[in-house]
Amino acid sequence: MSDPERTAAPVDYAPVRAAYDTVADDYAARLPDTRAEAPLDLAMLDHFAATVSASGAGAVLDAGCGAGRISRYLADRGCAVTGVDLSPGMVAAAQRAHADIAFTVGSIADLPYPDDSFDGVLLWYSTIHTPPEQLGPVFREAARVLRSGGHLLVAFQSGSGTRDVSPAYRRLGHDVELHRYLTTADEVVPLLEAVGMSETCRLVRSAHGHEADQQTVLLARAG
Structure with missing residues (x-):
């Protein structure tokens, strides 16, 4: 990952997609809101919402929205939120729970929106299933749909290596294969800079509760 242009x-x-389609209903039931987020995480989301609303119309893309719980949080703070997720099952759950928000199926690596569409893009733990060396296209897409001066907020588990998260879902009766990849802020920031974004704020906190790894939240500005 030393070469961000690779x-x-x-x-x-x-x-x-198959894994999240399988677990969508259980996921939505167990994570209906932001109760899993630490206060520092919510502070970053609050800052993002306020910053995006102050710098534009507050149009936010929740890219990798899952069942829509963070979309709801941002909408309740004045953002005009659109959600997109790879999993049709997750999108269906989001539509059922949050009928006033627009959700659609799509990949964070190939967003179904024109250039310069949003004042903010959120990647809230939605990059974690992409190997670190392949994150470039994801951030290029985020930069493409952001308006000049727009803001990106990305959250992920910090470290190196891969975690097998399949056992957690198997305990709920779902036979799935799902892994997440760890990376660091120092590895991600050059990728953001390569697509014309600059870091404006960084949170790296220790694990709490049932978390196994440090958590990172990065805020960056386009243009």
């Missing part, structure tokens, strides 16, 4: 083969997201 190209890599496209990620095969089909297994990720």
Whole structure:
């Protein structure tokens, strides 16, 4: 990951889509809101919402929105939120729970929106199933749909290596294969800079509760 311009083969997201389609209803029931977030995480989301609303119309893309719980949080803070997720099952759950927000199916690596569409893009733990060396296209897409001066907020588990998260879902009766990849702020920031964004704020906190890893939240500005 030392070269942020390095190209890599496209990620095969089909297994990720299949896994989240399988667990969508359980996921939505167990994580209906932001109760899993630490106060520092919510502070970063609050700052993002306020910053985006102050700098534009407050149009935010929740890219990798899952069942829409963070979309709801941002909408309740005045943002005009659109959600997109790879999993049709997750999008269906989001639509049921939050009928006033627009959700659609799509990949964070190939967003179904025109250039310069949003004042803010949120990648809230939605990059974690992409290998670190293949994150470039994801951030290029985020930069493409951001308006000049817009803001990106990205959150992920910090560290190195891979975690198998399949056992957690198997305990709920779901036979899925799902892994997440760890990376660091110092590795991600050059990727953001390579697509014309600059870091404006960084939170790195220790694990709490049932978390196994440090957590990072980065705020960056386009243009």
